[in-house]
Amino acid sequence: MNYIIPLIITFLAGLLMLVAEFIPHKPFESIVSELEIWFMIISGFAIVLGQLSLLKMNFFKIKYKSEGWKYCIVTLASFFIMLLVGIFWGTESHAGLLGQGKVFVDSIGVKPFDFIFNNIYQHLMAAMFSLLAFFIASAAYRAFIARTLESSLLLVSAIIVMLGNTSVGSSLTSFLPQSLNFLHLPNLSKFIMDYPNLAGQRAIMIGAGLGIIGSSLRIILGIERSWIGGKK
Numbered sequence: 001m002n003y004i005i006p007l008i009i010t011f012l013a014g015l016l017m018l019v020a021e022f023i024p025h026k027p028f029e030s031i032v033s034e035l036e037i038w039f040m041i042i043s044g045f046a047i048v049l050g051q052l053s054l055l056k057m058n059f060f061k062i063k064y065k066s067e068g069w070k071y072c073i074v075t076l077a078s079f080f081i082m083l084l085v086g087i088f089w090g091t092e093s094h095a096g097l098l099g100q101g102k103v104f105v106d107s108i109g110v111k112p113f114d115f116i117f118n119n120i121y122q123h124l125m126a127a128m129f130s131l132l133a134f135f136i137a138s139a140a141y142r143a144f145i146a147r148t149l150e151s152s153l154l155l156v157s158a159i160i161v162m163l164g165n166t167s168v169g170s171s172l173t174s175f176l177p178q179s180l181n182f183l184h185l186p187n188l189s190k191f192i193m194d195y196p197n198l199a200g201q202r203a204i205m206i207g208a209g210l211g212i213i214g215s216s217l218r219i220i221l222g223i224e225r226s227w228i229g230g231k232k
Contacts, residue, residue: 003229007222014220054079085112157192164189 020028058072089101146152163169169185218224
């Protein structure tokens, strides 16, 4: 019984949202609007649960000296620092419990939360994405090895697209006459991005959409129950 009620609520809510897409009239509009408000409320609680889970996980790693526990100290310290400065002095557009933080604004130019976000967090995020570029380059190198017909086509296409977006690529085919304009590297690069690449992206999006529909139907019909702690 402890899992039948959530299944019934999920079925009714999913059915209402589905029917409302085909009948955009009263009372479905008001019902869907109310459900969307409840969704935002539940999402807020989910964020709180995620934060509590983060604190619990890092606390136990520190307590039992698990591998990498020193990084957990940095995580918890960063979490509480951002939380406290946000609550006490707010952000650029919102005041905190202690006001607008005029003392900090006069000394560092912005509120503490915005200062940390703009000068520490964003730089760390940029550093993380710059490191990811090396992994992407390594994966691309392995993928571009011409071992099969497919990998050879991928290699040739990648070279054309990369050269077509550089000034070097334009100069390499600039000697071709206007009648062979379609063989210019920038035009070839544009053709690959506009047709084969776009067709592949649309196929992936269609497949992802069908996957979402299938997963949604499984949840609505109660076939998929992992969200309530596994199949009962």
